[in-house]
Structure formats: C-alpha cells, structure tokens
Amino acid sequence: MVQQVVLQAEPRTECGKGPGRRLRTNGRIPAVVYGLGRPPVNVSVNVREMEHLVGAAGTHAIVSLKVGDQTENVMLQESQRHPVTGRLLHADFFRIDLSKTIDVAVPIESVSTPVGVKDGGLLEQLLREIEVRCLPLTKPNVIRVNVESIRIGHSLFARDLPPMEGIEILTPPDTALFTVLAPRKEEELVAAPAEGEVQEPEVIGKGKEKEEGEAEEEEAKGEAKKEAKAEAKTEGKKEGKK
Amino acid sequence: MLLPKRVKHRKVQKGRRRGIAWRGCNLSFGRYGLKAMTCGWVSNRQIEAARVAVTRHIKRGGKLWVNIFPDKPLTVKPAETRMGKGKGNPEKWVAVVKPGRILLELDGVPEDIARGALIRAAHKLPVRTKFVMRAEGGQAA
Known part of the structure; x- marks a missing residue:
C-alpha cells in the first residue's frame, strides 16, 4: 500500500535553458504536470523534497501535488538526472484518477x-x-x-x-x-591476454581491398627500385674513388 | 582481446571528445558499476587488464559486464621515420569514453568485494572513475 506524499509546487511561466538553469541554481527544478485530457502545466519543485520523494517512495511515487491553491493527484512518471553528477534535472508528473486503475x-x-x-x-x-x-x-x-x-x-x-x-x-x-x-x-575466469602483433579486422568492400593490396604491392616495388638505385649509386661512387 | 571483426575503413580520423555521455550512463545489468568522470581513449589492452583485475578479485562468484567496445583504430608511424609519406599503420584499438559513461558492471557479489574489484579495475584505466551502485527500488544512484 502506497502512502501518498504531499509535494508543494509553484507554477512557472518561463521555459527554456536560461530560466531552467536559474531555477536549478536556486535549489528548484523545472517539472511538468500532464494527463487526463487537461492541458499541461509547467511547475517547479524543491529539489531536496524531490530527492526525498524519490528516495522514499521510489521511481513511480503517487503524489498529492499542490500547485498554488489546487491539489492534484499525480504519479511521478519520469525523473531526469545529470549523467555525471547524478543531480535531478527535471520531473514529469502524470495526473491520475485515484478510482481508476493504472x-x-x-x-x-x-x-x-x-x-x-x-x-x-x-x-x-x-x-x-x-x-x-x-x-x-x-x-x-x-x-x-x-x-x-x-x-x-x-x-x-x-x-x-x-x-x-x-x-x-x-x-x-x-x-x-x-x-x-x-x-x-x-x-x-582469467584468460591470458593475447600478445604479439595487432590483428587486423576484415575491411568491408572487396574491390577496395584489392586496390589497397595492389597499392601496397606497388609501394613495395617502388621502394625496392629506390633501394637498388641507391646501392648502384654508392657502388658507382666507390668505383670512382678507386 | 576485443577488436572489431569487420570494419568499413582501416584508418579513421582522430576526432574530438566533446560533451558528456547522455547514453550508456545508467546501470543496465548489474547492481554495481564503474562510471567515467573524465573523457579518454580506453584501449583494448586496458579493458582486458581491467577485466582480469576484477575477475581475479571476485574469484568465482559474480558476473561482469564490459559496456564499452574498442571500435576506433589508432595508427602509429614507425620509429625513425620522416614526416609525410602517408598515415601510419593501425597499432591499437580504443573505445571513446566521455564523462558519465558506465564502463563496467558487476553483480552477484557483496558490496565491499564489488567496490574493491572495481577500484582495482579503475587503476588499469586512463580515465578518472567513480564507483556507482543501484539504489533501493532499482534506480541507479
């Protein structure tokens, strides 16, 4: 059996990155209330109260949300957290009818x-x-x-x-x-790590592979010719000196 | 060691590691995990070293998940080579890691053993990390 937690929210008119950041620096987070065919309402809630709510009642807590004068029965549909710091960024509240199943x-x-x-x-x-x-x-x-x-x-x-x-x-x-x-x-459990040369995976596209292979062969041929030339030169110089 | 079976290109550009990991930042399988707090390139040797460190510490029980895969080839030019003459040969494979990414997950062991194992794994990795665990009610903290 779920205990219904009471949470105080304040309506907000400003949306977007700047107002959202200002809210977060002031210890509140932006939230939205939607569902039951009624228009969505943008609100803000205290981040400490939200942390306490998520910690005590879990991810889908049933909440009695006080927005201004009105009280709505909502379920915590989603809470977004920062990937690195883990702090709460935003919350979604889904309006529910306590007499209907969810x-x-x-x-x-x-x-x-x-x-x-x-x-x-x-x-x-x-x-x-x-x-x-x-x-x-x-x-x-x-x-x-x-x-x-x-x-x-x-x-x-x-x-x-x-x-x-x-x-x-x-x-x-x-x-x-x-x-x-x-x-x-x-x-x-402990497989010995493979030592030695880095294995190369297969490259997708055989035509390109062939081209690469040919290019490598040509490079090798070119290098061999250069080496032969250099050797010939050094030998020529030696002979000239003699 | 981990490396791709087939690739589209043998060599890729270096790229930049901007921003944080918005995906792969929650525990998906295990109760405990290791979260990256800085960005970096984690090579397949480092991943293997971390895996072995965890497996040796937890001995028999427990299950480990490696959530990153080294799919980026790094090339190196041979020693004493002049600049130019094209890009070097692929030497190692790395996984691109951004802050917030869950690197390893562990389950089936008590918390103190999991913490010890993942700290040992963290010493093998080139990024700063944090031990994370799933809170009561299933949500990762």
Whole structure:
C-alpha cells in the first residue's frame, strides 16, 4: 500500500535553458504536470523534497501535488538526472484518477538465498521491473520475490509470482525474472591476454581491398627500385674513388 | 582481446571528445558499476587488464559486464621515420569514453568485494572513475 506524499509546487511561466538553469541554481527544478485530457502545466519543485520523494517512495511515487491553491493527484512518471553528477534535472508528473486503475512498472527484489546459490551457482536478476495494473493507492513500492526454490540452471518466471490482492501482472507469464547460473571454471575466469602483433579486422568492400593490396604491392616495388638505385649509386661512387 | 571483426575503413580520423555521455550512463545489468568522470581513449589492452583485475578479485562468484567496445583504430608511424609519406599503420584499438559513461558492471557479489574489484579495475584505466551502485527500488544512484 502506497502512502501518498504531499509535494508543494509553484507554477512557472518561463521555459527554456536560461530560466531552467536559474531555477536549478536556486535549489528548484523545472517539472511538468500532464494527463487526463487537461492541458499541461509547467511547475517547479524543491529539489531536496524531490530527492526525498524519490528516495522514499521510489521511481513511480503517487503524489498529492499542490500547485498554488489546487491539489492534484499525480504519479511521478519520469525523473531526469545529470549523467555525471547524478543531480535531478527535471520531473514529469502524470495526473491520475485515484478510482481508476493504472499501468505502472514496479521494481522487483529477491528475498532469501536460492538452493542453486548454496550449491555454488550465481543468482542473476534478468528483469528489474515488472508491469502491473492496479489502483494507484494499492501500488506497492517494491515487489519482493522469494527465490529460495531456484536450482542451478533453472529460472523463476513471471507466472511463478504469487497472486497479489488487487494487483494484475501485465508482464508476459513466460518472462524470466531470476535465474541461477552454473559456476564457471577457473580457466574461463582469467584468460591470458593475447600478445604479439595487432590483428587486423576484415575491411568491408572487396574491390577496395584489392586496390589497397595492389597499392601496397606497388609501394613495395617502388621502394625496392629506390633501394637498388641507391646501392648502384654508392657502388658507382666507390668505383670512382678507386 | 576485443577488436572489431569487420570494419568499413582501416584508418579513421582522430576526432574530438566533446560533451558528456547522455547514453550508456545508467546501470543496465548489474547492481554495481564503474562510471567515467573524465573523457579518454580506453584501449583494448586496458579493458582486458581491467577485466582480469576484477575477475581475479571476485574469484568465482559474480558476473561482469564490459559496456564499452574498442571500435576506433589508432595508427602509429614507425620509429625513425620522416614526416609525410602517408598515415601510419593501425597499432591499437580504443573505445571513446566521455564523462558519465558506465564502463563496467558487476553483480552477484557483496558490496565491499564489488567496490574493491572495481577500484582495482579503475587503476588499469586512463580515465578518472567513480564507483556507482543501484539504489533501493532499482534506480541507479
């Protein structure tokens, strides 16, 4: 069950790079509210409150957004981060009707150690999120999956998830979520790096290759002629001296 | 070592590394990763050295993903050669790395081992890096 977080937003009239940067230097980030057939509204929110929201309620948090006097029920649709610094840059809020179901991605986490891992295998999580359909306030922040029964070489599929009340799983049933891989041999782990000359890959386009090959041959011939000439000259000089 | 199987051209121009990596900057496979903080050319030997360093540190468990591929040929002119007479021969292959790029990803090991392994890998690379990990709820921090 999701706790609805309250977030204060301020409407903004200026858009674009300059106003956006000014907002970010003042501790706020630009955001947009859209959905339910109503026109989109540009807003700004406090970056610290947003960080707290993303940290506590996850990537698709259900939020009660206060814009001026109005309060809207929204879902955090997307949050953009800077690739290097990781700071928040922008947020998208999607208007939702609390009485209607929504399709949303929920993160999954493994619980307990699989049998295969105890036998030396490696648990690999193939899917990080699954698509579910539920009412906004029944959306779980995370789905914890018991992976205890997975043996080496076996997988846990979406169809193996236990039924949850009020939540319909939309991910195809034959999608693998977790698998336990067999342990690798030590020879495979550290392969000796190949030493020696740099290998050359095949060049696409055979005609060009031929041309290049011919050119190289011609170059080699030219060099051989030059060398022969130089030798002849040095010999001539020696003879002249004698 | 990593190198392309087929290429369109044997030699390419040097190019410039402007800006930051807006793609390949989030963890896609593993729980832990190594993120580049500066730009640079990472050669296939350096990638291999980093891979071996990680594999030796994590021993048996764990899975490693290498997210960069050296697809750019670098040419070098032979020693004691006068300038001119055309471009040199391809000597090594490099991956162009920009700040923000995830270079390696790791999963299936505890955090302290992952951190140690990726720091050892970072010592083999010509770019400054940062250890990153996926936060609770699946998002990369």
